Amino acid sequence: xxxxxxxxxxxxxxxxxxxxxxxxxxxxxxxxxxxxxxxxxxxxxxxxxxxxxxxxxxxxxxxxxxxxxxxxxxxxxxxxxxxxxxxxxxxxxxxxxxxxxxxxxxxxxxxxxxxxxxxxxxxxxxxxxxxxxxxxxxxxxxxxxxxxxxxxxxxxxxxxxxxxxxxxxxxxxxxxxxxxxxxxxxxxxxxxxxxxxxxxxxxxxxxxxxxxxxxxxxxxxxxxxxxxxxxxxxxxxxxxxxxxxxxxxxxxxxxxxxxxxxxxxxxxxxxxxxxxxxxxxxxxxxxxxxxxxxxxxxxxxxxxxxxxxxxxxxxxxxx
Numbered sequence: 001x002x003x004x005x006x007x008x009x010x011x012x013x014x015x016x017x018x019x020x021x022x023x024x025x026x027x028x029x030x031x032x033x034x035x036x037x038x039x040x041x042x043x044x045x046x047x048x049x050x051x052x053x054x055x056x057x058x059x060x061x062x063x064x065x066x067x068x069x070x071x072x073x074x075x076x077x078x079x080x081x082x083x084x085x086x087x088x089x090x091x092x093x094x095x096x097x098x099x100x101x102x103x104x105x106x107x108x109x110x111x112x113x114x115x116x117x118x119x120x121x122x123x124x125x126x127x128x129x130x131x132x133x134x135x136x137x138x139x140x141x142x143x144x145x146x147x148x149x150x151x152x153x154x155x156x157x158x159x160x161x162x163x164x165x166x167x168x169x170x171x172x173x174x175x176x177x178x179x180x181x182x183x184x185x186x187x188x189x190x191x192x193x194x195x196x197x198x199x200x201x202x203x204x205x206x207x208x209x210x211x212x213x214x215x216x217x218x219x220x221x222x223x224x225x226x227x228x229x230x231x232x233x234x235x236x237x238x239x240x241x242x243x244x245x246x247x248x249x250x251x252x253x254x255x256x257x258x259x260x261x262x263x264x265x266x267x268x269x270x271x272x273x274x275x276x277x278x279x280x281x282x283x284x285x286x287x288x289x290x291x292x293x294x295x296x297x298x299x300x301x302x303x304x305x306x307x308x309x310x311x312x313x314x315x316x317x318x319x
Contacts, residue, residue, distance in 0.1 A: 072277025075122035083269030119280030124303030
């Protein structure tokens with residue numbers, strides 16, 4: 001990782017702008033997803049989804065945001081299994097590099113300095129219902145839960161993501177993912193105190209966005225089944241090889257992946273971190289799902305998974 005005083009870091013102080021690209025070539029918002037199919041039928045349209053997809057002002061607010069360097073973090077409870085990839089603009093050509101050191105919290109604070117966009121594969125918050133119920137239980141007050149635990153196990157963004165990709169993300173409140181969320185919460189505090197000077201919004205409207213590589217693969221039409229199969233390492237490596245080749249093909253006009261391609265094939269944490277960085281760039285361009293007006297307040301508390309709404313081969317950095 002380059003020191004804070006490097007020429008590259010100094011150049012990062014000059015903001016750049018990224019133009020908006022918010023629609024698919026066929027005019028739909030998410031081809032191949034169940035939500036896309038539903039929005040074509042007025043009788044089955046989700047009003048919140050329609051508002052998310054049809055609000056051009058919401059997309060415009062993400063345009064022309066300064067982007068100097070993009071960081072993708074595949075966060076894990078352990079630094080040893082946390083992946084970090086940085087996309088750098090050097091003399092007009094972008095390149096990806098993986099951070100080789102063990103990604104402890106100090107490193108994750110340092111690598112974010114000077115970054116214009118940060119994508120993290122980790123929940124940035126917990127379900128409102130879960131937080132309220134646990135707080136009440138702690139005070140010996142009424143437990144607000146019922147036999148239907150879904151409002152406590154999944155956030156609003158998890159439900160939206162399920163509608164897009166066909167399955168729920170792991171639960172932040174009822175799964176081991178909660179440990180990762182605790183680390184993410186501490187990092188959010190440190191980034192606020194040591195980097196940004198204030199807490200970043202959890203809905204992706206600031207420099208920080210929540211990502212979910214499996215959803216990104218689904219949105220981009222990239223088959224990823226088995227790419228993390230621990231019990232079948234050769235098969236998993238072959239799947240990752242196919243994924244990396246597709247990522248390289250789709251971004252070859254502006255991004256050099258040769259420096260990390262082999263690492264991404266060998267290590268799924270590096271691959272996921274690369275996807276997080278690409279999604280973070282898509283967030284800045286306005287080419288991801290965003291909360292509707294009715295979902296905005298809860299997204300600021302619970303977090304919001306950004307799923308791409310534009311083909312990967314249309315993603316571009318600033319000229």
